[in-house]
Amino acid sequence: MVPHLITALNGPINELEQRILESMPAIERWFRLEWMEHTPPFYTSVDVRNAGFKLAPVDTNLFPGGWNNLTPEMLPLAVQAAMAAIEKICPEAKNLLLIPEKHTRNTFYLANVKQLMQIFSLAGLNVRLGTLDESITEPTPLTLADGSTVTVEPLVRDKRRLGLKDFDPCTILLNNDLSAGIPKVLENLHEQYLLPPLHAGWAVRRKSQHFEAYEEVAKKFAKLLGMDPWLINPMFASCGKVNFSEGSGIECVQSNADALLGKIRRKYKEYGIQEKPFVVVKADNGTYGMGIMTVRDAKDLDELNRRTRNKMSVIKDGQEVTEVIIQEGVPTYERVNDAVAEPVVYMLDRYVVGGFYRVHAERGIDENLNAPGASFVPLAFAEAYHLPKPGEKPGVSAPNRFYMYGVIGRLAMLAASYELEAHDPDAEIYE
């Protein structure tokens, strides 16, 4: 189950939704069995798109920010899930060291950090912040928009352990996606739990590896429900050596985009979908909505203007893009106050703890919404009157539309678990 949240979509439940809602006991059982074999990532957020005919994850974040966008009502769920997570990882823990993004005084991001601190404090841990910013040499308060502060402290590393002055944590939680590479200070920490593991960071991780794992998960799940995996799986291809600023390697992107558009067109035809297919080209290790473009015709890639080339060539922390993923575009048909919206599902351990809408008034249904100008609309819990009605069959609740977003979110989380297992650099030792 996932929280009974109210979604923006209020048209009739379509066939895919209906099938997911009806199969709840089978789905939950399947997840339970999968989690017996695989370890969920510590925390995950997943951008989901609901096209009506298709419902799919388009991005899976293993260092989720934006926790501050969850409503206070969702806090107890997050805390309970955090307790379950800690219990499994390090039951004897008293101290948690949280490492946020470096160099950030962005008050939205700081509100996220404060919310994470609160979740783990309420789960019964002493939580302090350590920074990878070496220019910070003493405890430094950073001020949030509401006037409150959080204090970041310099890391103290000895040969075996990482901590702060007078603070020795059992677990180190990264809220920094390591786009800039793996810092030395985080290497060789064999006595403490470092979560998520280093190979979950963008220095190592690749979107194409994630969606390869997701495809496997989607196939298994589709088999369970007796449906076409395409209905939940965005097709993709990838190119390894692209230089947008020099214009090299773009043929690969072009031919893959062309082939993918053809595949989508055939699928649309099969299902009688009257839409114009599009693909999204993204940095394979990208994040923060940087290095993304929508392509409706492969020919468009012939004549990329300077602005697009620049936009595509550099992502967060100044990293150059050389690998790209070309992903089937999934339009989003959800709208909040007429603006295009996509649900974002938040999970802690194996539990869906909440979600919100990312909304962008100036973007189309086929564009990336994670861009300047986006805003966040919290999802509310369903009120009592949404729950079972008199005369209804016992044990049957009103349709929980958010449930299927939680299912898709968890499928992506499971894919991340497969992905991290497949690419674990330490795994070979035991094989």
Added chain:
Amino acid sequence: MVPHLITALNGPINELEQRILESMPAIERWFRLEWMEHTPPFYTSVDVRNAGFKLAPVDTNLFPGGWNNLTPEMLPLAVQAAMAAIEKICPEAKNLLLIPEKHTRNTFYLANVKQLMQIFSLAGLNVRLGTLDESITEPTPLTLADGSTVTVEPLVRDKRRLGLKDFDPCTILLNNDLSAGIPKVLENLHEQYLLPPLHAGWAVRRKSQHFEAYEEVAKKFAKLLGMDPWLINPMFASCGKVNFSEGSGIECVQSNADALLGKIRRKYKEYGIQEKPFVVVKADNGTYGMGIMTVRDAKDLDELNRRTRNKMSVIKDGQEVTEVIIQEGVPTYERVNDAVAEPVVYMLDRYVVGGFYRVHAERGIDENLNAPGASFVPLAFAEAYHLPKPGEKPGVSAPNRFYMYGVIGRLAMLAASYELEAHDPDAEIYE
């Protein structure tokens, strides 16, 4: 952590509360370590009393009713905890058989049953109701106050398994405290999980055994916090052969009550407490607030009137009282709209999922509130403005007064775990 609920008490936080709130990381760690060694009961509700100078459980229910008194906001927490519980017990489960109280068409109780069905349905199980009432021979809908129905079905027992027609459950959940004895149909079910176990029912369980285990838990916990265990532990004694209607065995109750009143008096003196001590005499296997009386002076037991004798001699399902517990009375200083109130804490697996106040306008602070005329006031989640204020130290939340009720509730739950382990009839086999 426990849900951040708003309690009725709004005076200054006293020393005991302060110590509990400050020790949260140590307390949570201690619970995590205890749960590594001991299995929590499947679900538990605990009546707690806050006397200001003392905070203690007075009753621990292993077949809790009243789930309908939790607010809809608490439902997601309960569902998440239910998922965690199922995952541990029977991850491959699809079906749950719930066995409610027999012979009940009480609509309040049926609302509880419906809420339990909803919790486990939302956790992803097919839930159906089986009845111990042998007069029910076909599926029978029972109507709730809101006009909705729940359907109870006759049990189908074969040699090895219990189920319903076309319904084979992995887990059987009892919401029937077995006051009337252990029904044959529930015996020798070795292939399925029967929860809580049969020896948790009042046919076997004794309050005095529970409070013996609680004393052990309270001592451990008090040592952790460096405090007097009496501050959280109600003292008690018990008598084995009492017959109130015949007036035999009452000397034992009297002498124990006298000794206990003396002990309380000394404790009150030690702490400078200006209160008149009282003890509560209860059936040792009693429930439903039946067979309970408040005693302020042992001499009062000399001249029990017929009404009191009758009241004390028979409890639920017509069971005769022969064993009694004499328990230190803990006054409750919480009031809701001028009426005396006591908090009831609800737990599922090891998690506190909510609570409410039991309120009785016609009862005193030293009386049992679980009696006809009691009403239930849901506790609300704290709003955002109760959460950390600007300028506050990071990671520190506003005092969660309900937190300490959750701690006491969990101590009583842990005691129930000790108790069930100590009195497990099957345990000897493995020793």
